[in-house]
Amino acid sequence: MITYWPSEQSLQLNYKVANLFLQTHKKFSEDLSNSTKENLPIDLVDTTARKKLFASVLSELEILVLDIIELNLNIENLHLLNHKILYDIIEKSLLRFISSLEYPSEFSFNLYKSYYFKLLLFDHRLLLENLLIYLIFGSSGIDIKLFPFEKWKTPLEHVKILLENLVIQISNIIVVSIIDEIKPISKVLDFLIINKLCNSTYISIRSIAVFRNNLIAQSIIILYFYQPKAVYSARYKVWLFSSQGLISRYIYTSRSNDYLKLCKIQLFCILCLELQDLIIPKLESLILVLGRIILYLFVNILGNSLRFLIRTIFSILSHSK
Known part of the structure; x- marks a missing residue:
């Protein structure tokens, strides 16, 4: 039997949101390895670090939802501010993660230099805005043309997918920020080792340099080939937790407005x-x-x-x- 997401603000919506966050947090104790052939930035760090990353993002998202409710922002406000909100949640999640480390480092970062952030920025409404609308206002606030089902019959599983995807994607950009901003690469390795974050696959300067270059090349290919293909095919790639590790799937969504951004x-x-x-x-x-x-x-x-x-x-x- 399909369970549907609440369509309006209510106690039932509050309960569903709280339960969704709890169930998502439990998944951080499962297999967090990358089960795809695609390189993910979080491949650079070990399982314990991934748990910290995911927990940091989820905690900041909880705070963000409460702040939006307290500020009494409406859907139009979210639409106008989504770009800034995304930047803020990435920054705060990064700072929370860094502060949880044994030897935290202070460094400034500029997300706009990163190809990976350009990928997220292109899809920022699919990544964050729709999820916030579901969590705060219920499914009635979603554009009726966006997904292939009636908005008042939004499956609970659909909202789960959007939440898990956000947690994984923001965790990826946090690792990218660390790689990009700590110079030279030898210091990246030092930072990972002293904080016990390092994946055993990447324990040399050369391996990290190759990993970083592969990420840049992969991001460029996705940005200029796979992303326009997804727009043309009305699809959006999401990352999910599963018993086999992290997996990727495509969901259908109307992307007619994205043509203007190409x-x-x-x-x-x-x-x-x-x-x-x-x-x-x-x-x-x-x-x-x-x-x-x-x-x-x-x-x-x-x-x-x-x-x-x-x-x-x-x-x-x-x-x-």
């Missing part, structure tokens, strides 16, 4: 996808027809050759008699 390179990628959709089916049909013709000719030539060979053999045998 740059020329991303639009060119969409043009290539449109040409692919136009040309490849016709090319496949042409190849299929040509294949049938070639097969027909081959069978006929082979059949005629065999008949000729058999007749020749019989002719030779009859002459020999």
Whole structure:
């Protein structure tokens, strides 16, 4: 039986939110390894550090929800301030995580330099705004065109997905910020080792440098190829907790407004996808027809050759008699 998310502000909504946060926190004790082939920034740190990261983000989100309720912000306010709210929750989660370490370091950071943050920023409404609306106002506040179900019949599982995705994505950007802002890379390694954060796979300057370069390359590919493809396909990639570790899935969502945010390179990628959709089916049909013709000719030539060979053999045998 499908459980639906409350549609209006109520005691039931408050209970659902509290229970959702509790259930999400329990998942931090499960397998937190990356079960996909994609590199995640949090791969750099060990399981204990990941738990701290996730807990820091979840705690700051709880505070954020209470602050928004106390300030009596409406949905329009959230829409206008979402960009700033996202930046603030990342900054506060980072500071909370750093302060929980044995040897915290003070450093400034500029998220806008990071390709990974550009990815999050492009999807900031899908990442944060819709989740805040669900948690504070209920499903009635969601744009009716956004998801493939009636908003007053929003599955509880859908809100769980959005929450888990936010926790994982912000944890990733926190690790990216640490890598980007602590210079040189040798100091990144020192920071990870003295605070007992280091994943045993990355215990040398070279391995961290390779990891960082792979992240940058992967982010650029996602930004200019996979992200416009997701917009074109009306899909959004989410990260989730599971019994097998961290996994990724795609959910359907209307992304017509995101076309306006695409740059020329991303639009060119969409043009290539449109040409692919136009040309490849016709090319496949042409190849299929040509294949049938070639097969027909081959069978006929082979059949005629065999008949000729058999007749020749019989002719030779009859002459020999």
